[in-house]
Amino acid sequence: MSDDSDIPLEGDPTGGVAASEALETAAIPQADDVGVDASTERKQVRKERRQLLLRSPGFLFGASILIIWVLCAAVPSWFTKWGDNEVVRVDGSVIPRVGPRADAWFGTDKIGNDVFARIIYGARPVLIVAVTAAVLAVAAGTLLGLTVGYFRGWVDEIVGRIIEALLSIPVILLAIMVLTTLGRSQTVIILTIAVLFIPVVTRTVRSAVLAEAQLDYVTSAKLRGENSLFVMTREILPNVTGVAVVELTVRIGYAIFTVATLSFLGLNAGDSSAADWGRDLGKQYDTIQAGQWWAAIFPALAIALLVIGVNLVADSLDRVNKS
Amino acid sequence: MLRYVLRRLALSLITLLILIAVIFLLTRVFPSDPARQLAGPFGSQERVDQLNADLGLKDPMITQFGRLLRDVVTLDFGESYSQPGERVLDLIRPRLWNSAKLVLFALVLTLPISIVGGIVAARKKDTLLDRTIVNIGLASSSIPEFVSGVLLQYVIGVRLGWLPAVTNIPEGSSIITELRYLLLPALAIVFVYFGYIARITRAGTITALDADYTRTAFMKGLSTRSVVRKHVLRNSLQPTVAVTGTQIGYLFGGLVGLEVVFNYPGLGLLILNAATAPDFPLLQAGVITVAIIFMLCTLGADILIAYMNPRARMNIKES
Numbered sequence: 111m112s113d114d115s116d117i118p119l120e121g122d123p124t125g126g127v128a129a130s131e132a133l134e135t136a137a138i139p140q141a142d143d144v145g146v147d148a149s150t151e152r153k154q155v156r157k158e159r160r161q162l163l164l165r166s167p168g169f170l171f172g173a174s175i176l177i178i179w180v181l182c183a184a185v186p187s188w189f190t191k192w193g194d195n196e197v198v199r200v201d202g203s204v205i206p207r208v209g210p211r212a213d214a215w216f217g218t219d220k221i222g223n224d225v226f227a228r229i230i231y232g233a234r235p236v237l238i239v240a241v242t243a244a245v246l247a248v249a250a251g252t253l254l255g256l257t258v259g260y261f262r263g264w265v266d267e268i269v270g271r272i273i274e275a276l277l278s279i280p281v282i283l284l285a286i287m288v289l290t291t292l293g294r295s296q297t298v299i300i301l302t303i304a305v306l307f308i309p310v311v312t313r314t315v316r317s318a319v320l321a322e323a324q325l326d327y328v329t330s331a332k333l334r335g336e337n338s339l340f341v342m343t344r345e346i347l348p349n350v351t352g353v354a355v356v357e358l359t360v361r362i363g364y365a366i367f368t369v370a371t372l373s374f375l376g377l378n379a380g381d382s383s384a385a386d387w388g389r390d391l392g393k394q395y396d397t398i399q400a401g402q403w404w405a406a407i408f409p410a411l412a413i414a415l416l417v418i419g420v421n422l423v424a425d426s427l428d429r430v431n432k433s
Numbered sequence: 434m435l436r437y438v439l440r441r442l443a444l445s446l447i448t449l450l451i452l453i454a455v456i457f458l459l460t461r462v463f464p465s466d467p468a469r470q471l472a473g474p475f476g477s478q479e480r481v482d483q484l485n486a487d488l489g490l491k492d493p494m495i496t497q498f499g500r501l502l503r504d505v506v507t508l509d510f511g512e513s514y515s516q517p518g519e520r521v522l523d524l525i526r527p528r529l530w531n532s533a534k535l536v537l538f539a540l541v542l543t544l545p546i547s548i549v550g551g552i553v554a555a556r557k558k559d560t561l562l563d564r565t566i567v568n569i570g571l572a573s574s575s576i577p578e579f580v581s582g583v584l585l586q587y588v589i590g591v592r593l594g595w596l597p598a599v600t601n602i603p604e605g606s607s608i609i610t611e612l613r614y615l616l617l618p619a620l621a622i623v624f625v626y627f628g629y630i631a632r633i634t635r636a637g638t639i640t641a642l643d644a645d646y647t648r649t650a651f652m653k654g655l656s657t658r659s660v661v662r663k664h665v666l667r668n669s670l671q672p673t674v675a676v677t678g679t680q681i682g683y684l685f686g687g688l689v690g691l692e693v694v695f696n697y698p699g700l701g702l703l704i705l706n707a708a709t710a711p712d713f714p715l716l717q718a719g720v721i722t723v724a725i726i727f728m729l730c731t732l733g734a735d736i737l738i739a740y741m742n743p744r745a746r747m748n749i750k751e752s
Contacts, residue, residue, distance in 0.1 A: 168568070275451035278727040280687030283704055283720055287459045290708040367577050371690045374579060375705060391583065395694065398587045399598065410583045414576040421575040 152348075159430045166430070172422025179416055183234040190224065194231030194385035197222040207402055217404035219394055225405055229412050231385035236373075236416070239300055240365035246304035247365075248358045251311025256350070258312070259319030260342050266316075273309040281306045281364075282371055289377045296379040303368055307361050311354075318353040322346050352431040359424035363417050370413045387412050437739055445728045452724050453505060457498050460713050467713055471514055504714075505721055515712035524715060525703065525722055529685075532699040536684040538615050539622035540677070547627045548673060551634025555669075558639060567635065570628025579690025582621035586694060590617055600697040618695045622688070626680065634673045641669035671738050678734025682727025686720070 163169050182189055197204055198218050206222035208214060216225035258266040276284070281303075288302045322328060323346065331345045372378055373388030382389075387409040394405035468484035469476070485491045489500065504510045510521035547570075554566040573581070590598025602614045641647060642665060650660045689701035700719060707716035 271447060272451055275448045275455060278448060278452060278682065278724050278731075279720060280683045280723070282689055283686050283701070283723065284459070286689070286705055286708045287456070287716065287720065290711060291459060363575065370577055371579065374690050375693065391580070392693075395583050395586075398583070398591055401591065403587050403591070406583060407587055410580045413580050414584075417575040417577070418572050421571055425571055 159433070162430045162433060163426060166426045168422045169426035172419045172426065175415060175419030176423060179233045179237065179419070182230045183237045186227075186230045186234070189230045190227040192224040192227035194228050195223065195383055196227070198224045207397070207405075209402070210404055216408045217402075219390070219405040220397065225408050228385040228390055229387070229408055232387040232390065232409065232412065233416070235296075235378075235380070235384070235386050236366055236369050236388070236413075239296065239303070239369045240362055243300045243303035243369075244307065244358055244361035244365045246300070247307035247361055248311050248354055250304070251308045251357075252315045252347075252350070252354045254308065255312040255315025256319055256342055256347060259316035260323060260338065260346065269312070273313055276306070276309045277313075281368060285368060285372060286375070286377065289372065294377055294379050299369070299372065299379055303365050306368075307365065311357055311361065314357050315350060315354060318350045319346055322349050356424060356428045356431055359420060359427055363420040363424060366413070366417050366420065434739065438736055441732060441735055445732055449724060449728055450502075453501060453721060454498070456717055456720050456724075457501055460717055461494070461497060467514065467711065470711060501717060504718075510714045510718040513712055513715045515707070515710040515715065521714050521718045525700075525718055528698060528700045528703045528719075529722060531697065532685050532688075532701070534611070535615055535618060535622075535688070535697065535699060536681060538612060539619040539626070539684065540681065542619055543623045543626045543630060544677065546623075547630035548634050548670070550627065551631040551673070552638050552666075552669075554631065554635045555638035555642060563635075566631060570631045572628070573624045574626065574628030574632075576624065577690065578621050578625045578688060579694050581624040582618060582691045582694040585617050585621055585624075589620075598695075600695045618688075618691055618697060621691055622684065629680070630673060630676060633676045634670065637672040638665065638669040641665045644668070667741055671741055674734050674737050674741070675731075678730045678737075679727070682723070682730040685726045686723030 186194070192198060198214055199205070200213060204222045205214070206218055206220055208218050210217045214224050214226065216229065219225055219228070254269065258269045284306050285302055288306075289298065292298050292302075328341060328345055331341045336345070369378075370388040370391075373386050374392040376389070376392060378386060378389055380386075391406050391409040391413070394409070397403075398406050466481075468481045468488065468490055471484050472480045489497065492500075508522060513519045513521050513524055516524065550566050550570070554563040557563045586598050589595050596617050597614050598617070600614045600618060602611055606614075646668075647660060647664055650664045651657075655663075686700050686704060688699060689705050691697070692699045692702040693705070700723060704716060704719040704723070706712075707719055710716075
């Protein structure tokens with residue numbers, strides 16, 4: 111499809127970062143000579159990139175958002191005295207559906223849980239599922255993209271067609287189909303998202319590998335008589351790592367997006383009363399009509415803030431990677 | 434050009450075939466017992482056997498797959514499981530129309546502002562205006578569409594009361610009224626796609642502005658206006674066209690969350706309900722419909738690109 115026009119495109123329904131960058135990743139000039147200088151030069155480049163990152167306001171802002179959410183996920187009890195499932199009691203009585211106030215910053219929901227506490231505790235499930243799924247998808251997709259991009263031939267052709275086919279259905283629809291057939295434990299959800307993200311990662315890595323494979327250092331490695339495995343893993347892989355890292359951050363963003371959508375639709379794992387942003391939003395958004403906005407709007411903002419943080423980091427990494 | 438279109442169409446058909454196989458695998462091969470689900474937990478074993486025989490659910494998988502292919506070709510998916518007596522196609526048709534209305538409306542709102550935004554950002558590259566457009570785009574397109582849907586629903590629909598907060602459009606309303614109901618969900622889509630399309634257009638325009646042919650055109654002494662119109666746009670908008678093509682396809686089925694928020698009966702909601710029912714004929718037909726629309730949109734986009742850029746017509750062999 112889109113390959114036909116020579117423009118590698120992002121496959122997801124609502125993509126912020128990837129596509130515009132994918133347009134430019136086709137040929138990444140890399141400083142890489144075979145010789146003594148190679149590793150020192152690479153170190154130098156890495157150091158410069160790190161400095162560039164630390165000076166980028168987008169990166170710093172995105173990274174601080176992420177650090178806060180990761181802390182919430184790791185040690186929620188630092189941030190709130192309430193448990194995620196604990197009904198808030200003031201002087202012994204339950205206070206459901208009260209708006210934001212001093213003793214419940216974000217108000218309480220229908221049941222009487224503290225919305226702030228649920229936001230804090232809700233960071234953990236979404237981060238665990240999204241990050242694990244994205245890591246698996248990028249690992250598998252990089253391996254696959256590296257292989258088909260290096261060997262080309264009929265396997266590449268077939269894999270390409272299958273990828274094309276899978277990318278023509280919104281991820282969320284495929285996820286709904288899989289989860290309603292296979293049930294929905296946390297493992298199934300992670301694996302589903304991982305598998306559904308493999309095609310797009312493969313395509314991105316493949317096009318980066320194609321660009322690398324034409325460069326002189328690959329040719330000379332082949333002339334030296336190195337075997338394919340060596341050329342792929344020791345010569346090409348280090349040079350597409352940057353692309354893979356950017357892809358990982360972008361995928362984490364989409365994975366959060368997907369996890370949140372699935373749990374919003376009620377297709378999530380685990381204890382149905384545990385804190386979960388998507389599910390809380392799904393369960394509480396009808397209260398918006400009654401003017402009780404807090405129980406739905408805060409989880410919505412939490413999802414938005416987390417994805418914005420991830421995408422800011424992804425965007426800055428990509429920019430630095432290309433500079 | 435005709436050869437290009439035919440080749441491209443053949444590729445699409447292969448892709449569609451693979452996809453139908455994937456959908457079949459997901460809905461039929463994985464362990465599940467539709468007849469038992471249809472008969473209900475207390476249905477007799479005879480009833481289950483009867484259903485299995487009637488629906489051919491115990492036939493060899495390859496026969497069942499053949500039947501699905503026949504259904505796609507004849508566009509007849511039989512009766513729905515969850516709404517007995519209803520033809521699947523009759524259930525899909527109104528939903529398809531609803532999705533089309535929402536998607537088209539959203540596109541009409543999104544495309545002009547994002548293309549203009551992208552071109553302006555590219556021409557003012559690295560200025561404050563450019564950074565603002567890019568960053569607003571990045572932030573707004575990060576937010577899942579149902580999240581921005583809920584936010585808009587609250588602020589504009591409930592708090593300010595400017596627009597209807599759910600899309601329970603009264604029967605027989607005029608087109609204006611209908612658009613009024615669709616405006617909030619459409620705005621949620623604008624939110625997501627403005628940034629995306631503006632960034633693509635910006636990247637395409639920057640590349641085209643830097644290209645040799647643009648420099649040549651300037652050196653020939655052409656005015657900026659005519660350079661941009663005749664040389665830049667034709668090239669810079671190609672990625673935008675490609676992306677719009679793919680995204681229209683996604684919008685037809687991918688807006689499940691948004692359709693839930695606004696209670697809008699589109700294809701996404703139909704597929705969600707068919708999957709949870711489960712109603713396999715409806716589910717298969719729904720997803721295949723989305724796939725076909727996607728193929729048509731990308732095909733249309735590629736043909737448009739081939740028209741804009743003769744080189745793309747040549748490149749098909751390499752891809």
